[in-house]
Amino acid sequence: MIVRIMGEGQVRLDDSHLTDLDKLDDELLEEMENGDGPAFRRTLHALLQEVRTLGTPLPDDALEPSDLILPSPDATLDEVRAMLSDEGLIPG
Numbered sequence: 001m002i003v004r005i006m007g008e009g010q011v012r013l014d015d016s017h018l019t020d021l022d023k024l025d026d027e028l029l030e031e032m033e034n035g036d037g038p039a040f041r042r043t044l045h046a047l048l049q050e051v052r053t054l055g056t057p058l059p060d061d062a063l064e065p066s067d068l069i070l071p072s073p074d075a076t077l078d079e080v081r082a083m084l085s086d087e088g089l090i091p092g
Helices: 015-034 037-054 077-083
Strands: 002-005 009-012 068-070
Touching: 002 037, 015 037, 015 077, 037 068, 037 077
Parallel strands: 002 068
Antiparallel strands: 002 009
């Protein structure tokens, strides 16, 4: 699967990692619902770091269709709310 981190690029990630990423996504949703900005920021950074760690970056000149699009590390709580559907960032 190809994951795009907005403002950074694309990463190839094995589908087997989705379960672990979904846990962080669930935490992120809960923190957004509670309006907990500091916890949201920590979890967003943890989610992005997990994708970076588990995935393999694609070359900057590669442009593959993205299966998932994640917000940039500096995205605000309101910007991420606007990106979300009821399922969160990681479809479960």
